[in-house]
Amino acid sequence: MRRLDIHLRDTDTFDTVIRAIRAADPIDYYVIPLEQRDRKLINVFLRDESGQALMDNLYTCLEDETEWRISLIPIEATAPKLTEAQSSSQNPKQRTQALREEIFNDISLGATLDRDFLILVALSTIVAAIGLNSDSVAGVIGAMVIAPLLGPILGFAFGAALGDRTLLYGSTRTLVVGIALALLCSVLISFMIPVDLQSRELISRAEVRLDGMALAIAAGCAAALSMARGQGAVLVGVMVAAALLPPGAAVGLFLGSGEWELALRAALLLALNVASLVFAALVVFRLRKIRPRQWLERQDATRAVFLNLGLSVGFLTLCIALIIILDLGARISIG
Known part of the structure; x- marks a missing residue:
């Protein structure tokens, strides 16, 4: 359940807003008079499944007005307890989904290129590089948890789903800068410590298999679905499963030690994981019907x-071809 606070001017639009609220069949709503005589505050207790439709209708009602604001507040509990008739929806099979505005706020924060993002990338790269080189599973897992690279990937997919070029391009810039910083840090680390090519954790990042793509796609679906349902806590497990930073750190370590073939394999693993995550997130956001409010914007979003999706499929196909070629080459050399 959520509470929607609508702060607006007392004009002819007020009655239209009230009708839109009633049409959404809320659990309850009330109007609060304010000190300013020309303004009112409406508190609406929403059912989970009716929130997005009401938000879209309110945008339509108020788009020609000025000085209005809508705030969305999650409700943890109420007293007295809601009866089953009050809490159940008209469609009991309706899936729970966060509002578009809630998802946008959560994802855009994770896709922002700021000082904290850069610091987290640098620190997680240091942890990953040392963990890989020392064959420390705990260190590698710790780097996966604190690495923030999943945020811009979800931002890219969500920006495409909404046709939001600002979020799309901003997420792309954040991801590129994050990967470049991880490569730079890991290369510098390779000059400071001797790279141990006997480390199983390090060498495993140069092993590219098709089951890794399946794992990344499943992780991407889980990440997008958890964001769509407003369950961001699940992302910690997804970060571990996606394993974005360790391959990036491995690329830098291999480059610094002159192991070009191993660096290429690790780079292929990193690219495969990123493409798989983007592809999976795009599919999930599309299936969950996350799209813009306006019809024309929906057409742009559909094209995006x-x-x-076409670019992701093409890139995944290229990665699969490279994996098959590398496997064949390895088998021929062994034979």
Whole structure:
């Protein structure tokens, strides 16, 4: 359940807003008069499944007005307890989903290129590089948890789903800068410590298999679905499963030690994971019907989604071909 606070001017639009609220069949709503005589505050207790439709209707009602604001507040509990008739929806099979505005706020924060993002990337790269080189599973897992690279990937997919070019391009910039910083840090670390090519954790990041793509796609689906349902806590497990930073740190360590073939394999693993995550997130956001409010914006978003899906499929196909070629080459050399 959520509470929607609508702060607006007392004009003819007020009655239209009230009708939109009633049409959404809320659990309850009330109007609060304010000190300013020309303003009112409406508190609406929403059912989970009716929130997005009401938000879209309110945007339509108020788009020609000025000086209005809508605030969305999650409700943890109420007293007295809601009866089953009050809490159940008209469609009991309706899936729980966060509002578009809630998802946008959560994802855009994770896709922002700021000082904290850069510091986290640098620190997680240091932890990953040392963990890989010392064959420390705990260190590698710790780097996966604190690495923030999943945020811009979800931001890219969500920006495409909404046709939001600002979020799309901003997430791309954040991801590129994050990966470049991780490579730079890991290369510098390779000059400071001797790279141990006997480390199983390090060498495993140069092993690229098709089951890794399946794992990344499953992790991407889980990440997008958890964001769509407003369950961001699940992302910690997804970060571990996606394993974005360790391959990036491995690329830098291999480059610094002159192991070009191993660096290429680790880079292929990193690219495969990123493409798989983007592809999976795009599909999930599309299936969950996350799209813009306006019809024309929906057309742009649809084109952006299918364009990026096509690019992702093409890149995944290229990665699969490279994996098969590398495997064949390895088998021929062994034979």
